Amino acid sequence: MKHRSFRFLWMGQAIADCGDIFYIVGLIAILYGQSNSPFVLALVPFVNMMGRFGSGFLSPLLINRFSLKRLLVTSQALKTIVLWLLASYASGATSVTALLSFVFAIAFLDGWAAPASHAMLPRLVPKEELVKANSFFSIVSETVNLGAWAVGGGIVALTTGPFAILLTGTLYLFAIALLAGISDPVKFTLPKRETKAVSELTAGWRLIWKHPLYRTLHILIALEALANVVWIASILYVFVTEVLAKNEAWWGYINTAFFIGMLTGGILCARFASLIESSLQQAILVSSFGISLLTALFGMTAWPWFALVLVGCTGVFQQWKGISIDTCLQKAATAEELPAIYAVQQTIVSILFAAGSLAFGAIAEWAGARFVYMLAAALLALSALCAWRYRRHLQTN
Known part of the structure:
Protein backbone atom coordinates (compact mmCIF):
# COMPACT_ATOMS: atom_id res chain seq x y z
CA MET A 1 0.00 0.00 0.00
CA LYS A 127 -1.22 -9.80 -6.00
CA GLU A 128 -1.24 -10.62 -2.30
CA GLU A 129 -2.27 -7.01 -1.54
CA LEU A 130 -5.16 -6.81 -4.02
CA VAL A 131 -7.97 -7.15 -1.45
CA LYS A 132 -6.39 -4.43 0.69
CA ALA A 133 -5.80 -2.18 -2.35
CA ASN A 134 -9.36 -2.64 -3.65
CA SER A 135 -10.73 -2.01 -0.14
CA PHE A 136 -8.68 1.16 0.23
CA PHE A 137 -9.78 2.38 -3.21
CA SER A 138 -13.41 1.79 -2.20
CA ILE A 139 -12.96 3.56 1.15
CA VAL A 140 -11.60 6.63 -0.63
CA SER A 141 -14.42 6.53 -3.20
CA GLU A 142 -17.16 6.26 -0.56
CA THR A 143 -15.57 8.97 1.58
CA VAL A 144 -15.64 11.29 -1.44
CA ASN A 145 -19.26 10.32 -2.17
CA LEU A 146 -20.25 10.90 1.44
CA GLY A 147 -18.68 14.32 1.78
CA ILE A 182 2.15 7.06 -12.46
CA SER A 183 4.80 4.60 -13.61
CA ASP A 184 3.17 1.63 -15.35
CA PRO A 185 5.37 -1.50 -14.91
CA VAL A 186 3.69 -3.21 -17.87
CA LYS A 187 5.24 -1.97 -21.09
CA PHE A 188 2.69 -1.08 -23.77
CA THR A 189 3.14 -2.59 -27.22
CA LEU A 190 0.99 -2.10 -30.26
CA PRO A 191 -0.64 -5.24 -31.70
CA LYS A 192 1.69 -6.83 -34.23
CA ARG A 193 -0.98 -7.39 -36.80
CA GLU A 194 -3.89 -5.21 -37.78
CA THR A 195 -7.36 -6.46 -36.90
CA LYS A 196 -10.76 -5.30 -38.04
CA ALA A 197 -12.55 -2.81 -35.82
CA VAL A 198 -15.46 -5.21 -35.33
CA SER A 199 -13.08 -7.87 -34.06
CA GLU A 200 -11.49 -5.41 -31.62
CA LEU A 201 -14.88 -4.27 -30.32
CA THR A 202 -16.07 -7.82 -29.71
CA ALA A 203 -12.80 -9.29 -28.37
CA GLY A 204 -13.65 -8.54 -24.74
CA TRP A 205 -17.16 -9.95 -25.12
CA ARG A 206 -15.80 -13.16 -26.64
CA LEU A 207 -13.18 -13.45 -23.91
CA ILE A 208 -15.79 -13.15 -21.16
CA TRP A 209 -18.17 -15.59 -22.83
CA LYS A 210 -15.52 -18.29 -23.36
CA HIS A 211 -13.97 -18.11 -19.86
CA PRO A 212 -16.26 -19.73 -17.21
CA LEU A 213 -14.99 -17.51 -14.37
CA TYR A 214 -15.36 -14.25 -16.30
CA ARG A 215 -18.79 -15.29 -17.61
CA THR A 216 -20.11 -16.19 -14.16
CA LEU A 217 -18.82 -13.00 -12.56
CA HIS A 218 -20.42 -10.84 -15.24
CA ILE A 219 -23.77 -12.57 -14.91
CA LEU A 220 -23.67 -11.56 -11.24
CA ILE A 221 -22.55 -8.02 -12.13
CA ALA A 222 -25.33 -7.62 -14.73
CA LEU A 223 -28.11 -8.79 -12.40
CA GLU A 224 -26.87 -6.57 -9.59
CA ALA A 225 -26.56 -3.54 -11.90
CA LEU A 226 -30.21 -3.94 -12.86
CA ALA A 227 -31.34 -4.47 -9.26
CA ASN A 228 -29.36 -1.47 -7.98
CA VAL A 229 -31.61 0.86 -9.95
CA VAL A 230 -33.96 0.82 -6.92
CA TRP A 231 -31.50 3.06 -5.06
CA ILE A 232 -31.79 5.99 -7.49
CA ALA A 233 -33.29 9.16 -6.06
CA SER A 234 -36.66 9.03 -7.85
CA ILE A 235 -37.59 5.52 -6.65
CA LEU A 236 -36.13 5.87 -3.15
CA TYR A 237 -37.94 9.18 -2.69
CA VAL A 238 -41.29 7.56 -3.52
CA PHE A 239 -40.57 4.69 -1.09
CA VAL A 240 -39.73 7.13 1.72
CA THR A 241 -42.90 9.20 1.27
CA GLU A 242 -45.40 6.42 0.42
CA VAL A 243 -44.16 3.42 2.43
CA LEU A 244 -42.19 4.91 5.32
CA ALA A 245 -44.50 7.96 5.47
CA LYS A 246 -41.59 10.31 6.15
CA ASN A 247 -40.52 13.66 4.67
CA GLU A 248 -37.67 14.48 2.30
CA ALA A 249 -35.11 14.57 5.13
CA TRP A 250 -35.38 10.79 5.47
CA TRP A 251 -34.38 10.37 1.83
CA GLY A 252 -31.11 12.02 2.84
CA TYR A 253 -30.79 9.86 5.96
CA ILE A 254 -31.16 6.65 3.94
CA ASN A 255 -28.61 7.80 1.36
CA THR A 256 -26.19 8.67 4.17
CA ALA A 257 -26.77 5.30 5.87
CA PHE A 258 -26.04 3.51 2.60
CA PHE A 259 -22.75 5.37 2.07
CA ILE A 260 -21.73 4.81 5.70
CA GLY A 261 -22.43 1.11 5.17
CA MET A 262 -20.27 1.10 2.05
CA LEU A 263 -17.50 2.91 3.91
CA THR A 264 -17.73 0.48 6.82
CA GLY A 265 -17.66 -2.46 4.41
CA GLY A 266 -14.48 -1.15 2.83
CA ILE A 267 -12.82 -0.73 6.23
CA LEU A 268 -13.82 -4.27 7.28
CA CYS A 269 -12.53 -5.74 4.03
CA ALA A 270 -9.20 -3.96 4.52
CA ARG A 271 -9.03 -5.15 8.13
CA PHE A 272 -9.73 -8.78 7.22
CA ALA A 273 -8.03 -8.74 3.81
CA SER A 274 -6.10 -11.98 4.32
CA LEU A 275 -9.27 -13.86 5.33
CA ILE A 276 -11.20 -12.62 2.28
CA GLU A 277 -8.20 -13.28 0.04
CA SER A 278 -8.23 -16.95 1.03
CA SER A 279 -12.00 -17.37 0.62
CA LEU A 280 -13.14 -15.28 -2.34
CA GLN A 281 -15.65 -17.91 -3.49
CA GLN A 282 -17.36 -18.05 -0.09
CA ALA A 283 -17.31 -14.24 0.18
CA ILE A 284 -19.14 -13.87 -3.15
CA LEU A 285 -21.73 -16.52 -2.20
CA VAL A 286 -22.47 -15.19 1.29
CA SER A 287 -22.62 -11.53 0.21
CA SER A 288 -24.89 -12.37 -2.75
CA PHE A 289 -27.47 -14.11 -0.56
CA GLY A 290 -27.09 -11.42 2.11
CA ILE A 291 -27.83 -8.52 -0.26
CA SER A 292 -30.93 -10.31 -1.60
CA LEU A 293 -32.33 -10.91 1.90
CA LEU A 294 -31.60 -7.37 3.09
CA THR A 295 -33.24 -5.81 0.00
CA ALA A 296 -36.37 -7.97 0.50
CA LEU A 297 -36.58 -6.96 4.17
CA PHE A 298 -36.14 -3.30 3.21
CA GLY A 299 -38.98 -3.58 0.71
CA MET A 300 -41.30 -5.16 3.31
CA THR A 301 -40.58 -2.88 6.28
CA ALA A 302 -42.62 0.15 7.21
CA TRP A 303 -40.40 1.08 10.19
CA PRO A 304 -38.12 4.01 9.27
CA TRP A 305 -35.37 3.29 11.82
CA PHE A 306 -35.25 -0.39 10.87
CA ALA A 307 -35.02 0.69 7.22
CA LEU A 308 -31.92 2.75 8.08
CA VAL A 309 -30.26 -0.28 9.70
CA LEU A 310 -31.14 -2.49 6.73
CA VAL A 311 -29.81 -0.07 4.14
CA GLY A 312 -26.59 0.38 6.12
CA CYS A 313 -26.09 -3.40 6.23
CA THR A 314 -26.84 -3.56 2.51
CA GLY A 315 -24.00 -1.13 1.90
CA VAL A 316 -21.62 -3.34 3.90
CA PHE A 317 -22.58 -6.47 1.94
CA GLN A 318 -22.45 -4.68 -1.43
CA GLN A 319 -18.93 -3.48 -0.68
CA TRP A 320 -17.91 -6.99 0.39
CA LYS A 321 -19.32 -8.48 -2.79
CA GLY A 322 -17.86 -5.81 -5.10
CA ILE A 323 -14.35 -6.05 -3.62
CA SER A 324 -14.45 -9.87 -3.76
CA ILE A 325 -15.56 -9.88 -7.41
CA ASP A 326 -12.94 -7.29 -8.41
CA THR A 327 -10.16 -9.18 -6.63
CA CYS A 328 -11.27 -12.50 -8.11
CA LEU A 329 -11.20 -10.99 -11.59
CA GLN A 330 -7.86 -9.24 -11.11
CA LYS A 331 -6.18 -12.38 -9.80
CA ALA A 332 -7.42 -14.52 -12.70
CA ALA A 333 -7.01 -12.17 -15.68
CA THR A 334 -3.75 -11.14 -17.31
CA ALA A 335 -2.61 -7.52 -17.61
CA GLU A 336 -3.54 -7.62 -21.31
CA GLU A 337 -7.05 -9.01 -20.68
CA LEU A 338 -8.14 -6.69 -17.88
CA PRO A 339 -8.65 -3.45 -19.89
CA ALA A 340 -10.91 -5.20 -22.41
CA ILE A 341 -12.83 -6.95 -19.63
CA TYR A 342 -13.43 -3.73 -17.70
CA ALA A 343 -14.52 -1.96 -20.89
CA VAL A 344 -17.19 -4.63 -21.44
CA GLN A 345 -18.16 -4.46 -17.78
CA GLN A 346 -18.73 -0.71 -17.99
CA THR A 347 -20.83 -1.15 -21.13
CA ILE A 348 -23.02 -3.79 -19.45
CA VAL A 349 -23.51 -1.80 -16.24
CA SER A 350 -24.21 1.48 -18.04
CA ILE A 351 -26.84 0.20 -20.46
CA LEU A 352 -28.62 -1.92 -17.84
CA PHE A 353 -28.66 0.92 -15.31
CA ALA A 354 -29.94 3.43 -17.89
CA ALA A 355 -32.65 1.10 -19.22
CA GLY A 356 -33.51 -0.10 -15.72
CA SER A 357 -33.99 3.47 -14.48
CA LEU A 358 -36.75 4.01 -17.03
CA ALA A 359 -38.29 0.54 -16.60
CA PHE A 360 -38.27 0.53 -12.79
CA GLY A 361 -39.61 4.08 -12.72
CA ALA A 362 -42.58 2.98 -14.84
CA ILE A 363 -43.11 -0.13 -12.69
CA ALA A 364 -43.01 1.95 -9.50
CA GLU A 365 -45.68 4.26 -10.91
CA TRP A 366 -47.86 1.29 -11.91
CA ALA A 367 -47.35 -1.15 -9.00
CA GLY A 368 -45.88 1.00 -6.22
CA ALA A 369 -42.42 1.40 -4.72
CA ARG A 370 -42.69 -1.64 -2.43
CA PHE A 371 -43.18 -3.95 -5.42
CA VAL A 372 -40.07 -2.55 -7.11
CA TYR A 373 -37.89 -3.43 -4.12
CA MET A 374 -39.31 -6.96 -4.03
CA LEU A 375 -38.54 -7.28 -7.75
CA ALA A 376 -34.96 -6.12 -7.08
CA ALA A 377 -34.68 -8.68 -4.26
CA ALA A 378 -35.81 -11.39 -6.70
CA LEU A 379 -33.13 -10.36 -9.21
CA LEU A 380 -30.51 -10.43 -6.47
CA ALA A 381 -31.75 -13.86 -5.35
CA LEU A 382 -31.34 -15.04 -8.93
CA SER A 383 -27.78 -13.66 -8.85
CA ALA A 384 -27.09 -15.55 -5.63
CA LEU A 385 -28.50 -18.79 -7.07
CA CYS A 386 -26.31 -18.37 -10.16
CA ALA A 387 -23.28 -17.91 -7.91
CA TRP A 388 -24.22 -21.10 -6.06
CA ARG A 389 -24.99 -23.05 -9.24
CA TYR A 390 -21.67 -22.13 -10.87
CA ARG A 391 -19.60 -21.88 -7.69
CA ARG A 392 -17.01 -24.25 -9.13
CA HIS A 393 -16.18 -21.52 -11.67
CA LEU A 394 -15.42 -19.02 -8.91
CA GLN A 395 -11.92 -20.32 -8.45
CA THR A 396 -8.84 -18.26 -9.27
CA ASN A 397 -6.26 -21.02 -8.84
Whole structure:
Protein backbone atom coordinates (compact mmCIF):
# COMPACT_ATOMS: atom_id res chain seq x y z
CA MET A 1 0.00 0.00 0.00
CA LYS A 2 3.06 2.25 0.12
CA HIS A 3 3.70 2.09 -3.61
CA ARG A 4 4.27 5.53 -5.13
CA SER A 5 2.33 4.98 -8.35
CA PHE A 6 -0.61 3.50 -6.42
CA ARG A 7 -0.74 6.65 -4.30
CA PHE A 8 -0.79 8.80 -7.44
CA LEU A 9 -3.61 6.67 -8.86
CA TRP A 10 -5.95 6.84 -5.85
CA MET A 11 -5.20 10.49 -5.12
CA GLY A 12 -5.73 11.51 -8.75
CA GLN A 13 -8.93 9.47 -8.97
CA ALA A 14 -10.24 10.88 -5.67
CA ILE A 15 -9.70 14.48 -6.78
CA ALA A 16 -11.30 13.74 -10.16
CA ASP A 17 -14.31 12.07 -8.47
CA CYS A 18 -14.70 15.02 -6.14
CA GLY A 19 -14.68 17.35 -9.13
CA ASP A 20 -17.26 15.17 -10.92
CA ILE A 21 -19.68 15.62 -8.01
CA PHE A 22 -19.12 19.39 -7.79
CA TYR A 23 -19.83 19.70 -11.51
CA ILE A 24 -23.05 17.65 -11.27
CA VAL A 25 -24.29 19.69 -8.28
CA GLY A 26 -23.55 22.92 -10.12
CA LEU A 27 -25.23 21.68 -13.29
CA ILE A 28 -28.34 20.50 -11.43
CA ALA A 29 -28.65 23.95 -9.85
CA ILE A 30 -28.45 25.56 -13.29
CA LEU A 31 -30.92 23.13 -14.88
CA TYR A 32 -33.46 23.39 -12.07
CA GLY A 33 -33.20 27.16 -11.98
CA GLN A 34 -33.90 27.28 -15.71
CA SER A 35 -36.50 24.53 -16.18
CA ASN A 36 -37.96 23.97 -12.67
CA SER A 37 -38.62 20.42 -13.90
CA PRO A 38 -37.83 17.21 -11.97
CA PHE A 39 -38.00 15.32 -15.27
CA VAL A 40 -35.14 17.38 -16.70
CA LEU A 41 -33.08 16.60 -13.60
CA ALA A 42 -33.85 12.89 -14.04
CA LEU A 43 -32.39 13.13 -17.55
CA VAL A 44 -28.94 13.98 -16.12
CA PRO A 45 -28.12 10.47 -14.78
CA PHE A 46 -29.74 8.88 -17.85
CA VAL A 47 -27.66 10.95 -20.31
CA ASN A 48 -24.58 10.37 -18.14
CA MET A 49 -25.05 6.59 -18.30
CA MET A 50 -25.66 6.63 -22.05
CA GLY A 51 -22.42 8.56 -22.54
CA ARG A 52 -20.56 5.96 -20.50
CA PHE A 53 -22.23 3.18 -22.46
CA GLY A 54 -21.07 4.61 -25.79
CA SER A 55 -17.57 5.17 -24.48
CA GLY A 56 -17.35 1.72 -22.90
CA PHE A 57 -18.43 0.11 -26.16
CA LEU A 58 -15.81 1.98 -28.22
CA SER A 59 -12.97 2.01 -25.67
CA PRO A 60 -11.39 -1.29 -26.90
CA LEU A 61 -10.31 0.62 -30.01
CA LEU A 62 -8.38 3.05 -27.80
CA ILE A 63 -7.08 0.42 -25.36
CA ASN A 64 -5.42 -1.41 -28.24
CA ARG A 65 -3.70 1.74 -29.50
CA PHE A 66 -2.68 3.69 -26.39
CA SER A 67 -1.23 2.88 -22.98
CA LEU A 68 -3.50 2.95 -19.92
CA LYS A 69 -1.60 5.89 -18.43
CA ARG A 70 -1.98 7.90 -21.63
CA LEU A 71 -5.72 7.16 -21.71
CA LEU A 72 -6.11 8.30 -18.09
CA VAL A 73 -4.22 11.56 -18.59
CA THR A 74 -5.77 12.36 -21.99
CA SER A 75 -9.29 11.67 -20.75
CA GLN A 76 -8.80 13.98 -17.78
CA ALA A 77 -7.26 16.71 -19.95
CA LEU A 78 -10.12 16.65 -22.45
CA LYS A 79 -12.67 16.64 -19.61
CA THR A 80 -10.98 19.75 -18.23
CA ILE A 81 -11.32 21.58 -21.55
CA VAL A 82 -15.00 20.60 -21.87
CA LEU A 83 -15.65 21.67 -18.24
CA TRP A 84 -14.21 25.12 -18.86
CA LEU A 85 -16.29 25.46 -22.02
CA LEU A 86 -19.36 24.43 -20.02
CA ALA A 87 -18.57 26.95 -17.26
CA SER A 88 -18.23 29.70 -19.86
CA TYR A 89 -21.47 28.70 -21.58
CA ALA A 90 -23.44 28.29 -18.34
CA SER A 91 -22.58 31.82 -17.18
CA GLY A 92 -24.92 33.26 -19.84
CA ALA A 93 -28.21 32.26 -21.46
CA THR A 94 -28.40 28.47 -21.70
CA SER A 95 -30.32 25.72 -23.43
CA VAL A 96 -31.30 22.48 -21.67
CA THR A 97 -30.37 20.49 -24.77
CA ALA A 98 -26.92 22.09 -24.91
CA LEU A 99 -26.29 21.50 -21.20
CA LEU A 100 -27.26 17.83 -21.52
CA SER A 101 -24.94 17.59 -24.54
CA PHE A 102 -22.08 18.67 -22.29
CA VAL A 103 -23.11 15.97 -19.79
CA PHE A 104 -22.95 13.35 -22.55
CA ALA A 105 -19.54 14.58 -23.75
CA ILE A 106 -18.02 14.54 -20.25
CA ALA A 107 -19.44 11.08 -19.50
CA PHE A 108 -18.13 9.81 -22.84
CA LEU A 109 -14.62 11.05 -22.02
CA ASP A 110 -14.83 9.69 -18.48
CA GLY A 111 -15.74 6.30 -19.93
CA TRP A 112 -12.18 5.91 -21.25
CA ALA A 113 -10.75 6.46 -17.80
CA ALA A 114 -12.89 4.04 -15.78
CA PRO A 115 -11.72 0.77 -17.42
CA ALA A 116 -8.14 2.08 -17.58
CA SER A 117 -8.15 2.98 -13.87
CA HIS A 118 -9.55 -0.41 -12.80
CA ALA A 119 -7.10 -2.26 -15.03
CA MET A 120 -4.17 -0.16 -13.82
CA LEU A 121 -4.67 -0.90 -10.11
CA PRO A 122 -3.52 -4.58 -10.10
CA ARG A 123 -0.39 -3.57 -12.01
CA LEU A 124 0.72 -1.24 -9.20
CA VAL A 125 0.43 -3.54 -6.17
CA PRO A 126 1.49 -7.14 -5.52
CA LYS A 127 -1.22 -9.80 -6.00
CA GLU A 128 -1.24 -10.62 -2.30
CA GLU A 129 -2.27 -7.01 -1.54
CA LEU A 130 -5.16 -6.81 -4.02
CA VAL A 131 -7.97 -7.15 -1.45
CA LYS A 132 -6.39 -4.43 0.69
CA ALA A 133 -5.80 -2.18 -2.35
CA ASN A 134 -9.36 -2.64 -3.65
CA SER A 135 -10.73 -2.01 -0.14
CA PHE A 136 -8.68 1.16 0.23
CA PHE A 137 -9.78 2.38 -3.21
CA SER A 138 -13.41 1.79 -2.20
CA ILE A 139 -12.96 3.56 1.15
CA VAL A 140 -11.60 6.63 -0.63
CA SER A 141 -14.42 6.53 -3.20
CA GLU A 142 -17.16 6.26 -0.56
CA THR A 143 -15.57 8.97 1.58
CA VAL A 144 -15.64 11.29 -1.44
CA ASN A 145 -19.26 10.32 -2.17
CA LEU A 146 -20.25 10.90 1.44
CA GLY A 147 -18.68 14.32 1.78
CA ALA A 148 -18.48 15.88 -1.68
CA TRP A 149 -22.25 16.16 -2.22
CA ALA A 150 -22.63 18.20 0.96
CA VAL A 151 -19.57 20.33 0.17
CA GLY A 152 -20.74 20.81 -3.43
CA GLY A 153 -24.17 21.90 -2.23
CA GLY A 154 -22.56 24.39 0.13
CA ILE A 155 -20.36 25.78 -2.65
CA VAL A 156 -23.37 26.27 -4.95
CA ALA A 157 -25.38 27.87 -2.13
CA LEU A 158 -22.58 30.35 -1.38
CA THR A 159 -21.62 31.05 -5.01
CA THR A 160 -23.23 29.88 -8.27
CA GLY A 161 -23.56 26.77 -10.40
CA PRO A 162 -21.07 28.00 -13.03
CA PHE A 163 -18.50 28.69 -10.26
CA ALA A 164 -18.80 25.07 -9.03
CA ILE A 165 -18.19 23.87 -12.59
CA LEU A 166 -15.17 26.16 -12.95
CA LEU A 167 -13.82 24.84 -9.63
CA THR A 168 -14.14 21.32 -11.01
CA GLY A 169 -11.93 22.26 -13.95
CA THR A 170 -9.28 23.48 -11.50
CA LEU A 171 -9.45 20.24 -9.50
CA TYR A 172 -9.03 18.31 -12.74
CA LEU A 173 -5.66 20.03 -13.27
CA PHE A 174 -4.38 18.56 -9.99
CA ALA A 175 -5.75 15.14 -11.02
CA ILE A 176 -3.89 15.36 -14.34
CA ALA A 177 -0.60 16.13 -12.57
CA LEU A 178 -1.00 13.14 -10.23
CA LEU A 179 -2.03 10.68 -12.94
CA ALA A 180 0.90 11.80 -15.09
CA GLY A 181 3.23 10.72 -12.28
CA ILE A 182 2.15 7.06 -12.46
CA SER A 183 4.80 4.60 -13.61
CA ASP A 184 3.17 1.63 -15.35
CA PRO A 185 5.37 -1.50 -14.91
CA VAL A 186 3.69 -3.21 -17.87
CA LYS A 187 5.24 -1.97 -21.09
CA PHE A 188 2.69 -1.08 -23.77
CA THR A 189 3.14 -2.59 -27.22
CA LEU A 190 0.99 -2.10 -30.26
CA PRO A 191 -0.64 -5.24 -31.70
CA LYS A 192 1.69 -6.83 -34.23
CA ARG A 193 -0.98 -7.39 -36.80
CA GLU A 194 -3.89 -5.21 -37.78
CA THR A 195 -7.36 -6.46 -36.90
CA LYS A 196 -10.76 -5.30 -38.04
CA ALA A 197 -12.55 -2.81 -35.82
CA VAL A 198 -15.46 -5.21 -35.33
CA SER A 199 -13.08 -7.87 -34.06
CA GLU A 200 -11.49 -5.41 -31.62
CA LEU A 201 -14.88 -4.27 -30.32
CA THR A 202 -16.07 -7.82 -29.71
CA ALA A 203 -12.80 -9.29 -28.37
CA GLY A 204 -13.65 -8.54 -24.74
CA TRP A 205 -17.16 -9.95 -25.12
CA ARG A 206 -15.80 -13.16 -26.64
CA LEU A 207 -13.18 -13.45 -23.91
CA ILE A 208 -15.79 -13.15 -21.16
CA TRP A 209 -18.17 -15.59 -22.83
CA LYS A 210 -15.52 -18.29 -23.36
CA HIS A 211 -13.97 -18.11 -19.86
CA PRO A 212 -16.26 -19.73 -17.21
CA LEU A 213 -14.99 -17.51 -14.37
CA TYR A 214 -15.36 -14.25 -16.30
CA ARG A 215 -18.79 -15.29 -17.61
CA THR A 216 -20.11 -16.19 -14.16
CA LEU A 217 -18.82 -13.00 -12.56
CA HIS A 218 -20.42 -10.84 -15.24
CA ILE A 219 -23.77 -12.57 -14.91
CA LEU A 220 -23.67 -11.56 -11.24
CA ILE A 221 -22.55 -8.02 -12.13
CA ALA A 222 -25.33 -7.62 -14.73
CA LEU A 223 -28.11 -8.79 -12.40
CA GLU A 224 -26.87 -6.57 -9.59
CA ALA A 225 -26.56 -3.54 -11.90
CA LEU A 226 -30.21 -3.94 -12.86
CA ALA A 227 -31.34 -4.47 -9.26
CA ASN A 228 -29.36 -1.47 -7.98
CA VAL A 229 -31.61 0.86 -9.95
CA VAL A 230 -33.96 0.82 -6.92
CA TRP A 231 -31.50 3.06 -5.06
CA ILE A 232 -31.79 5.99 -7.49
CA ALA A 233 -33.29 9.16 -6.06
CA SER A 234 -36.66 9.03 -7.85
CA ILE A 235 -37.59 5.52 -6.65
CA LEU A 236 -36.13 5.87 -3.15
CA TYR A 237 -37.94 9.18 -2.69
CA VAL A 238 -41.29 7.56 -3.52
CA PHE A 239 -40.57 4.69 -1.09
CA VAL A 240 -39.73 7.13 1.72
CA THR A 241 -42.90 9.20 1.27
CA GLU A 242 -45.40 6.42 0.42
CA VAL A 243 -44.16 3.42 2.43
CA LEU A 244 -42.19 4.91 5.32
CA ALA A 245 -44.50 7.96 5.47
CA LYS A 246 -41.59 10.31 6.15
CA ASN A 247 -40.52 13.66 4.67
CA GLU A 248 -37.67 14.48 2.30
CA ALA A 249 -35.11 14.57 5.13
CA TRP A 250 -35.38 10.79 5.47
CA TRP A 251 -34.38 10.37 1.83
CA GLY A 252 -31.11 12.02 2.84
CA TYR A 253 -30.79 9.86 5.96
CA ILE A 254 -31.16 6.65 3.94
CA ASN A 255 -28.61 7.80 1.36
CA THR A 256 -26.19 8.67 4.17
CA ALA A 257 -26.77 5.30 5.87
CA PHE A 258 -26.04 3.51 2.60
CA PHE A 259 -22.75 5.37 2.07
CA ILE A 260 -21.73 4.81 5.70
CA GLY A 261 -22.43 1.11 5.17
CA MET A 262 -20.27 1.10 2.05
CA LEU A 263 -17.50 2.91 3.91
CA THR A 264 -17.73 0.48 6.82
CA GLY A 265 -17.66 -2.46 4.41
CA GLY A 266 -14.48 -1.15 2.83
CA ILE A 267 -12.82 -0.73 6.23
CA LEU A 268 -13.82 -4.27 7.28
CA CYS A 269 -12.53 -5.74 4.03
CA ALA A 270 -9.20 -3.96 4.52
CA ARG A 271 -9.03 -5.15 8.13
CA PHE A 272 -9.73 -8.78 7.22
CA ALA A 273 -8.03 -8.74 3.81
CA SER A 274 -6.10 -11.98 4.32
CA LEU A 275 -9.27 -13.86 5.33
CA ILE A 276 -11.20 -12.62 2.28
CA GLU A 277 -8.20 -13.28 0.04
CA SER A 278 -8.23 -16.95 1.03
CA SER A 279 -12.00 -17.37 0.62
CA LEU A 280 -13.14 -15.28 -2.34
CA GLN A 281 -15.65 -17.91 -3.49
CA GLN A 282 -17.36 -18.05 -0.09
CA ALA A 283 -17.31 -14.24 0.18
CA ILE A 284 -19.14 -13.87 -3.15
CA LEU A 285 -21.73 -16.52 -2.20
CA VAL A 286 -22.47 -15.19 1.29
CA SER A 287 -22.62 -11.53 0.21
CA SER A 288 -24.89 -12.37 -2.75
CA PHE A 289 -27.47 -14.11 -0.56
CA GLY A 290 -27.09 -11.42 2.11
CA ILE A 291 -27.83 -8.52 -0.26
CA SER A 292 -30.93 -10.31 -1.60
CA LEU A 293 -32.33 -10.91 1.90
CA LEU A 294 -31.60 -7.37 3.09
CA THR A 295 -33.24 -5.81 0.00
CA ALA A 296 -36.37 -7.97 0.50
CA LEU A 297 -36.58 -6.96 4.17
CA PHE A 298 -36.14 -3.30 3.21
CA GLY A 299 -38.98 -3.58 0.71
CA MET A 300 -41.30 -5.16 3.31
CA THR A 301 -40.58 -2.88 6.28
CA ALA A 302 -42.62 0.15 7.21
CA TRP A 303 -40.40 1.08 10.19
CA PRO A 304 -38.12 4.01 9.27
CA TRP A 305 -35.37 3.29 11.82
CA PHE A 306 -35.25 -0.39 10.87
CA ALA A 307 -35.02 0.69 7.22
CA LEU A 308 -31.92 2.75 8.08
CA VAL A 309 -30.26 -0.28 9.70
CA LEU A 310 -31.14 -2.49 6.73
CA VAL A 311 -29.81 -0.07 4.14
CA GLY A 312 -26.59 0.38 6.12
CA CYS A 313 -26.09 -3.40 6.23
CA THR A 314 -26.84 -3.56 2.51
CA GLY A 315 -24.00 -1.13 1.90
CA VAL A 316 -21.62 -3.34 3.90
CA PHE A 317 -22.58 -6.47 1.94
CA GLN A 318 -22.45 -4.68 -1.43
CA GLN A 319 -18.93 -3.48 -0.68
CA TRP A 320 -17.91 -6.99 0.39
CA LYS A 321 -19.32 -8.48 -2.79
CA GLY A 322 -17.86 -5.81 -5.10
CA ILE A 323 -14.35 -6.05 -3.62
CA SER A 324 -14.45 -9.87 -3.76
CA ILE A 325 -15.56 -9.88 -7.41
CA ASP A 326 -12.94 -7.29 -8.41
CA THR A 327 -10.16 -9.18 -6.63
CA CYS A 328 -11.27 -12.50 -8.11
CA LEU A 329 -11.20 -10.99 -11.59
CA GLN A 330 -7.86 -9.24 -11.11
CA LYS A 331 -6.18 -12.38 -9.80
CA ALA A 332 -7.42 -14.52 -12.70
CA ALA A 333 -7.01 -12.17 -15.68
CA THR A 334 -3.75 -11.14 -17.31
CA ALA A 335 -2.61 -7.52 -17.61
CA GLU A 336 -3.54 -7.62 -21.31
CA GLU A 337 -7.05 -9.01 -20.68
CA LEU A 338 -8.14 -6.69 -17.88
CA PRO A 339 -8.65 -3.45 -19.89
CA ALA A 340 -10.91 -5.20 -22.41
CA ILE A 341 -12.83 -6.95 -19.63
CA TYR A 342 -13.43 -3.73 -17.70
CA ALA A 343 -14.52 -1.96 -20.89
CA VAL A 344 -17.19 -4.63 -21.44
CA GLN A 345 -18.16 -4.46 -17.78
CA GLN A 346 -18.73 -0.71 -17.99
CA THR A 347 -20.83 -1.15 -21.13
CA ILE A 348 -23.02 -3.79 -19.45
CA VAL A 349 -23.51 -1.80 -16.24
CA SER A 350 -24.21 1.48 -18.04
CA ILE A 351 -26.84 0.20 -20.46
CA LEU A 352 -28.62 -1.92 -17.84
CA PHE A 353 -28.66 0.92 -15.31
CA ALA A 354 -29.94 3.43 -17.89
CA ALA A 355 -32.65 1.10 -19.22
CA GLY A 356 -33.51 -0.10 -15.72
CA SER A 357 -33.99 3.47 -14.48
CA LEU A 358 -36.75 4.01 -17.03
CA ALA A 359 -38.29 0.54 -16.60
CA PHE A 360 -38.27 0.53 -12.79
CA GLY A 361 -39.61 4.08 -12.72
CA ALA A 362 -42.58 2.98 -14.84
CA ILE A 363 -43.11 -0.13 -12.69
CA ALA A 364 -43.01 1.95 -9.50
CA GLU A 365 -45.68 4.26 -10.91
CA TRP A 366 -47.86 1.29 -11.91
CA ALA A 367 -47.35 -1.15 -9.00
CA GLY A 368 -45.88 1.00 -6.22
CA ALA A 369 -42.42 1.40 -4.72
CA ARG A 370 -42.69 -1.64 -2.43
CA PHE A 371 -43.18 -3.95 -5.42
CA VAL A 372 -40.07 -2.55 -7.11
CA TYR A 373 -37.89 -3.43 -4.12
CA MET A 374 -39.31 -6.96 -4.03
CA LEU A 375 -38.54 -7.28 -7.75
CA ALA A 376 -34.96 -6.12 -7.08
CA ALA A 377 -34.68 -8.68 -4.26
CA ALA A 378 -35.81 -11.39 -6.70
CA LEU A 379 -33.13 -10.36 -9.21
CA LEU A 380 -30.51 -10.43 -6.47
CA ALA A 381 -31.75 -13.86 -5.35
CA LEU A 382 -31.34 -15.04 -8.93
CA SER A 383 -27.78 -13.66 -8.85
CA ALA A 384 -27.09 -15.55 -5.63
CA LEU A 385 -28.50 -18.79 -7.07
CA CYS A 386 -26.31 -18.37 -10.16
CA ALA A 387 -23.28 -17.91 -7.91
CA TRP A 388 -24.22 -21.10 -6.06
CA ARG A 389 -24.99 -23.05 -9.24
CA TYR A 390 -21.67 -22.13 -10.87
CA ARG A 391 -19.60 -21.88 -7.69
CA ARG A 392 -17.01 -24.25 -9.13
CA HIS A 393 -16.18 -21.52 -11.67
CA LEU A 394 -15.42 -19.02 -8.91
CA GLN A 395 -11.92 -20.32 -8.45
CA THR A 396 -8.84 -18.26 -9.27
CA ASN A 397 -6.26 -21.02 -8.84
